[in-house]
Amino acid sequence: MRKCESITYVDQSILCLPKLETLDLGECSSLKTLGSNICSQYLRVLHLAESGLKELPPSFSFTNQLSYISVTINYGLVDLPENVARFIVLCKSINKKDDNFSILQKAFPCPVFRSLKGLVFQSISLRATEIPDNISLLSSLQYLGFLNCTAIKSLPESINYLTRLTFLEVWKCKKLQCIPALPPSIQYLHVRRCQSLQRVLCSVMKPVKRPIRVFVLSDCLKLDDHSYDAILNDALSGLNLHS
Template sequence: MLLKLEELDASNCSNLGVIPSNIEKRSSLRILRLDWTDIRSLPTSICGLPHLQTLELQGCKKLQFLPELPSSLVSLRVTCKPMETFLNLPSLINLKVLLLFYWPKLLKIPKDIVKLAKLETLTLDDINISSLPMELGALSRLKELTIIDCEQIQCLPTLPSSLIILHLRHCSSMNRLPDLSNLKNLSELKIWRCLELIDIQGLGRLELLIDLDLYGRESLETLPDLSNLKKLRKIDTSECKNLNEIRGLDRLESLEYLNMSECKSLERLPDLSRLEMLKELKLSQCQKLREIEGLEALKSLNRVYLTWCTALERIPDLSSLTDLDVLDLGGCEKLGEISGCNSLFRFYR
């Protein structure tokens, strides 16, 4: 029956605990989704599925064992809560996507991860490792690296120059990154709530960077000169409470989005008049900020949020900003006269 089946999705079948041992008879199977089921293991016969490319086991919190998987596998997503032994990596010669979730018993990633020569995407989420192997830098096709809630990890090795996306979130012990200047292809860098991380070496030389998101970096006081990042479109440093300066900000002529909300140490900004592409500006709760120079020249500006900038004393006449729809000045206690707001779609004070 169903011997020509190519895709099987049993996700969220919470009572499913066993996969039939004769599954290899479905030799045409390409996609097997078993997310959020109660399976404890897979049959060893799964290795006999010569065309299996996608195996998804996220949320399978009772999964104790994975047998050798077919070499045809391209994408593997798995929650590994009770598992103690790592995957047999050398057999996965075609693997491009590896996502590992909630593996508290895993203390290190084996060095033979380098044998995943085709790997393009690696996600490690809530895993109890303190470091990554130096061999990670040899994964010459790796494009996306995401590390989330790995609270024991303290540092990263040199990363492969092929990286396009690097996401680090809630890694509370991470205190050191390698020099990132070799990441010539990096377009997206997100570092959230890595509270011990102070310095980002090489940031100013990431000339293809488009998206820079440093949300919640409370230890961060300053950034290197960003003036060479001509392609940068988005900066988010919200809740970087000790940040007092972004050097080169006034020369980022491709910038479309700037969020520095709750940068409570920020006292002044450079003249913003050259940021002709800027569409959205968020500076809410920058409680030491007194003025914003060049705002009236930003013809593309569509939304401005300045709530609870309690030291802000004045803003320029904005009547020339014909695309401005939203201006939120709630809680700006020292702000006097506001000119040029008659045509706004939404004006809050």
């Protein structure tokens, strides 16, 4: 159903298909509502990004928590049901006048985000100044991704306070110049095709037991020597702790 521009609602018979696992309503720009307040108990993946649907009905309920939901950055984020999904992908707003900073600042303190395990910013012309410091409130976050965010030049320093964050992925952020100090919990750092990246500031940490780290930096041709050395030393410290 993706890119079906004429659809304005989803019929209940579709939402309640007994074996429905994935529903893709992305880029259905005329979509205004879902035709039912319930859905299949097997539904695990729901794509709503860049659709006309600004929020889920307050009475909308999921029999089981979704594994994944993609939504557009909009003011309806604050009304997402608690525990709606373990993983949320935020995509660009259809309304260019929307204030990303204000929307995210109001959304991050909400229960749905504070219990979130994974968060991705995808294909958004998002600047670092548009990501509020209160992203540090996402205390359950284990995965954070910035994918094809072409305007961002640096990541918010407050991600250093995400004490459960284990995986940071940055892909095709062509203007990104710096990655700040990361929390000691980080196990995987995957950075690809960030041609402007110059600095990666590894965190200063006490020697604690932790899994061996995996750092992947591909096509980051401007990365300075100090960052290379810092990454190598930080990775080797993990090896020493497990030797």
